[in-house]
Amino acid sequence: MASDHTRSAILAAAERLYADRGFGDVTLRDIVAEANVNLAAVNYHFGSKDELIAELFVTRSLATNRERLNELKAAEEKGGGRAPIEAIMLALVGPTLRGCLGPDREGSTAARFMIRASIESVPPIRRIKNREVDHLRKFIAAMRRSLPGRDDAELYWGLHFALAMSHHTIREKERLTKLSEGQCDLNDVTAIVDRVVAVSVMALTGGEPARKAQARPMAAPYGRLTRQDL
Amino acid sequence: MASDHTRSAILAAAERLYADRGFGDVTLRDIVAEANVNLAAVNYHFGSKDELIAELFVTRSLATNRERLNELKAAEEKGGGRAPIEAIMLALVGPTLRGCLGPDREGSTAARFMIRASIESVPPIRRIKNREVDHLRKFIAAMRRSLPGRDDAELYWGLHFALAMSHHTIREKERLTKLSEGQCDLNDVTAIVDRVVAVSVMALTGGEPARKAQARPMAAPYGRLTRQDL
């Protein structure tokens, strides 16, 4: 197996280039030039371009999913098999948001690659994403335990909206910064996570226990409607 | 100007093919074959492939934006220059959701094209979307009038989340149907619109006046917001 040098050089170069310039703009020739390896090496080590992309995505994706499930498990164990809904939503959106946002992650190739994978939608990645359903069902199960008696459709919608906010924030962080002229701080990951979790919980519970002590509440937290500031 | 026959045949064929098979899979040769015109006609009438795509997208996009602004204007006039936040969010997400979802729209090429444009992200379309900021600012202005005194960042986040839910629902309607095993009815557009609006308003107001009489409330609707823990 030699030293895997070529193989990992290709993976690293590909991830970097795809992250920076997108899938549509990067050819195998760009990748092998960046990696200082021969063109044929890609097909030798990965079989095809699509399998290379798939391997890149699967690697990062598995890591995130593992993190999610770990947080979910921890929360359920802490609650004796029934986690508070806030913790479940946090386990769902936290890893992704933390992984892709934040100033420390600016330079992370992995993060930028996953953002790219979220924006563009290339066939090999789409195929993998479609198999992610099982993973999400585990969250539905946890939500069912946390909010017993609730209609299943409500849970699905809640999960769906949570993912919507999380993914859309990652995908459109550039545009939101521009639109808000910097007033939305996309670097304050903790605040963003709290915000997404808060709204997700509100969506599920109808506005009741949405608030926990946290960085920046969505609006007037405990008070009456019109009194808000900051 | 002859009869525009060729030009519009190309537009129609292109929209249909892109809608069905995506931008990545459709070549100019596919389009001209479908339209029964000569290959060179595309460059003659549109200049380039990208300009053809841009024209397709701009046409549909302008229509939606016009609809949005009409609804917004109507709501503000009805309220004497200050529309209720529910109406504003409805004007924001209603046209898009109604345009892309629903059983009657299954066969609509325009709808399927816009869904495709939302899923794939091809350069000419991305360029246009980036100019959409001005349009969104009008909604921010209306929101500012509706919720005076509120921090601007909160308004931006609210708008952002509303678009997140709306777009993600369109983009992932297939997957949500599959995940929920049909329990989420993606054909009941009215209910979906109400749902998105309700959550958007909750996100902006912290969960208080989120409910108006409507199809399917998210969960426990009118519950006075209670102090919560964790």
Place this chain on the structure above:
DNA sequence: TTGCATTTCAAACACTTGTATGAAACTATC
């Protein structure tokens, strides 16, 4: 009908793409 501009057409152009080939260079085992 003549003349001129617009539109269509078949064909070719220029280039890029991912992939395959087969020989050469390695590496490790005996």
Place this chain on the structure above:
DNA sequence: GATAGTTTCATACAAGTGTTTGAAATGCAA
């Protein structure tokens, strides 16, 4: 050091891409 297996390499391949060309057809006014 010979051998077998792996890895690298330059090169070619085959196919597909958007675009251009220049002539032919068409439409329309004078």
